[in-house]
Amino acid sequence: MGSDGNDLYSQGLIPLRSSAQPQLMSLPGLPTLWHTDLLNYMLDAVPAGIRRVVLNCASVQSQSSRILVNTTYEIEAGYIDALEKEDPYKTNLKILAIGPLLPPELMDENQVQLSARSKHESSEVRDCIEWLNMQSPASVLYVFFGSKYIPSHNEIIEFAHGLEASTHAFIWVLKPPPSDASQDATSWLSRVLPQGFQSRIHTRGFILPYWAPQILILSNPSVGGFWTHCGWNSILESIYCGVPLIAYPQFAEQRHNCRMIVDQLKIAREIVMDEMKGFPDRKAVERAVRSVMEAEEAQEIRRKVEEVRDTMRKAVKDNGSSYRNLEAIVKEIFHYFDQKLSITA
Structure with missing residues (x-):
């Protein structure tokens, strides 16, 4: 298989049939994957035009000798x-891991607090942070499935019932669909959540519509888990904040990411899907939350994420792997332009 994926395409392996029986695939450098773990752009359910755009972007690698990646070498x-x-x-290809590329304030706890305070644009966010600051260490689950x-x-x-049954505190960022975006958030939440849910969980659950200061939440010592897409x-x-994960991948490269954090790094639990429903039921949600948040079950996963955190933080410090790689590419760029100037002088 070529790095750009076009070999799979020429062999007729792409597009993959999304309705086919699960197939195991072996790709260089990767653990064995089910075909549904590959980029969903490679499935036949995705419009051919979108698939061509993705393949064309990948084919740029055929002209590249250096590729910068937002990751840390030691973990990949x-x-x-x-x-x-x-x-x-045969381009003398070098993959340079220069990550994690994160907001600079995350490197300084005081700066995180100052930056977040300046961005608090709603009373809900201010109330949420005040509530979070009063919780016990590692006692709160943060739930957010991204902007898409x-x-x-x-x-x-199902998610609401599962969170309630888990008995653990949580912050849930719950965004309305575009069709309901013009509605008042309070009335929308009242309509979509189970009857009486908000009153039953009001002392241990916080629901934020639209947006949350994610870095501020994850860096708070009260947060002990992150249910993520x-x-x-x-x-x-x-x-980077040392927070274990519950994995619920949806599209793009998220299934790849899930396999890495669950199977390889062992810093996450994957939530079990109900095959009939096509999403996790309330029992699966409750089990997943307990597996990450409760001390006995969570002890090993927390130890693993702390190990990976320390490796990642070391990589961006002076003489760390990401630091050296970034320094090397900057030197190459300057050397390239020095040569160009010498030729034209």
């Missing part, structure tokens, strides 16, 4: 080494 060494070894276009994925009404009902930025932020 197998993948990076495999890509460099394969080098199908909107749970269905049926999902919201497995977007890469969210994963990096959670690891």
Whole structure:
């Protein structure tokens, strides 16, 4: 398989049939994957035009000798080494991990607090942070599925019942779909949540419509878990803050990310899907929350995420792997332009 994915395309393996029986696939540098773990753009259910755009973007690698990646070498060494070894276009390919690329204030706890305070634009956010500051260490689950994925009404009902049954405190960022975006948030939440849910959980649950200061929440010592859609930025932020994850991937590269954090790094639990419903039921939600938040079950996953956090933080410090890689590419760029200037002088 070439790095750009076009070999799979020429062999007729792409587009993959989304309705087919699960198939195991072996790709260089990766653990064995089910075909549904691949980029969903490779499935036949996605319009061909979108698939062509993705393949064309990937084919740019055939002209590249350096690729910068927002990751840390130590946590993805197998993948990076495999890509460099394969080098199908003989460009002396180097994959330079320069991450995690995170907001600078995350490196300084005081700056996180100042930055977040300046961005508090709603009373809900201010109240949420005040409530969070009063909770016990590692006692709160943060729930957010990113800016693109909107749970269905049926999902919201099951998630709410599962969160309630878990008995753990939580912050849930719950965004209305575009069709309901013009509605008042209070009336929308009252309509989509189970009857009486908000009054029953009002002392241990906080629901934020639209937006939350994610970095401020994850860096708060009261937060002990993050139920996420497995977007890469969210994963990096959670690891950097030492917060274990519950994985609920949806699309794009999120299934890849899920496999890495669950199977390889072992810093997450994957929530179990109800095959008939197409999403987790309330019992699966309750089990997943308990597995990450309760001391006995969560002890090992917390130890693992702290190990990965320390590795990641070391990488961006002086002489760390990401620091050296970024320094190396800057030197290459300056050397390239020095040569160009010498030629034209």
